[in-house]
Amino acid sequence: MSLEVFVLGTSGMMPLPGRFLTSAMVRRGGNLYLFDCGEGTQVSLKMLNLHWKKIDSIFISHMHADHVTGLPGLLMLSSQVDRNEPLYIYGPEKLKEYVESTRRMLDMYINYEIRYVTVSPGIMYEDDEFTVEAVPLMHTKPCFGYVMREKMRPGEFSVENAKALGIPMGPLWGRLQRGEDVTLENGRIVHPGEVLGPERKGVSFAYITDTMYLNYIANHVKDVDLLLCEGMFTRDLAEDAYEKKHMTSTQAAAIARDANAGKLGLIHYSPRFSNAELHFLRDEAKEIFENTVLCKDRMSFELKNAD
Numbered sequence: 391m392s393l394e395v396f397v398l399g400t401s402g403m404m405p406l407p408g409r410f411l412t413s414a415m416v417r418r419g420g421n422l423y424l425f426d427c428g429e430g431t432q433v434s435l436k437m438l439n440l441h442w443k444k445i446d447s448i449f450i451s452h453m454h455a456d457h458v459t460g461l462p463g464l465l466m467l468s469s470q471v472d473r474n475e476p477l478y479i480y481g482p483e484k485l486k487e488y489v490e491s492t493r494r495m496l497d498m499y500i501n502y503e504i505r506y507v508t509v510s511p512g513i514m515y516e517d518d519e520f521t522v523e524a525v526p527l528m529h530t531k532p533c534f535g536y537v538m539r540e541k542m543r544p545g546e547f548s549v550e551n552a553k554a555l556g557i558p559m560g561p562l563w564g565r566l567q568r569g570e571d572v573t574l575e576n577g578r579i580v581h582p583g584e585v586l587g588p589e590r591k592g593v594s595f596a597y598i599t600d601t602m603y604l605n606y607i608a609n610h611v612k613d614v615d616l617l618l619c620e621g622m623f624t625r626d627l628a629e630d631a632y633e634k635k636h637m638t639s640t641q642a643a644a645i646a647r648d649a650n651a652g653k654l655g656l657i658h659y660s661p662r663f664s665n666a667e668l669h670f671l672r673d674e675a676k677e678i679f680e681n682t683v684l685c686k687d688r689m690s691f692e693l694k695n696a697d
């Protein structure tokens with residue numbers, strides 16, 4: 391399976407012309423997962439023409455306006471499609487209160503069930519195919535980063551081996567692919583290892599904003615294929631960053647380097663930098679971590695398995 395990551399916005403604090411608030415959408419199979427939802431997130435979704443009205447889960451980092459004020463509108467517009475499944479919203483405490491009180495005040499019509507999950511550090515979602523871990527960050531409010539990892543997948547099925555072993559094509563192949571032993575008509579038992587190659591690594595994605603630099607973040611985002619990470623300030627503003635509990639792009643790069651990330655995508659830029667100045671953030675980060683990308687609104691990444 392592959393993951394597609396769409397950067398919906400890259401601005402921190404306030405939306406700017408051509409630079410919406412920081413948010414990302416992950417598409418996996420037919421499912422959509424949204425990370426943060428500031429004002430205007432819907433506009434980027436519309437521009438990308440994703441079928442976004444049916445989002446599976448929303449992950450909110452923290453309760454600052456630049457990360458949540460787009461949520462009520464998005465929930466309301468999501469009512470335009472039929473859905474039977476609930477929508478899950480993960481985030482810190484007060485998220486439920488915020489959404490529910492807005493919903494009441496505005497008499498919002500929402501035709502599906504919303505299930506709120508108050509996040510605590512650790513694996514907070516797991517199914518057969520992937521996990522999502524919440525990473526505690528250090529900001530002026532309780533804040534979490536999120537790491538989405540596909541699980542190891544069974545190795546490639548060798549048709550050659552299967553034929554050589556005399557396994558008839560059909561349901562037995564499927565069972566072996568699912569990791570089950572099968573018994574042939576002649577009584578021979580075939581183990582999955584005889585027809586499957588080595589297990590294959592899944593792809594992974596991390597979303598880290600807003601936070602001061604913490605050296606343990608690297609442990610949580612170890613080996614991710616794509617790390618979207620705030621790089622709000624240039625190095626000369628490190629003190630400012632520390633006071634406001636944000637990071638410089640060089641600190642983001644240090645995390646990517648220590649984590650052995652595949653790629654670093656910078657997000658959540660300070661509005662003090664004009665578009666023409668943003669490259670300073672990337673240039674400084676590249677000195678530490680070469681594979682750094684200055685994310686732009688609606689840029690997308692495809693994370694694919696090696697095979």
Ligand SMILES: [Zn+2]
Binds near residue numbers: 456
């Ligand atoms: Zn922010």
Ligand SMILES: [Zn+2]
Binds near residue numbers: 452454529600
């Ligand atoms: Zn914040």
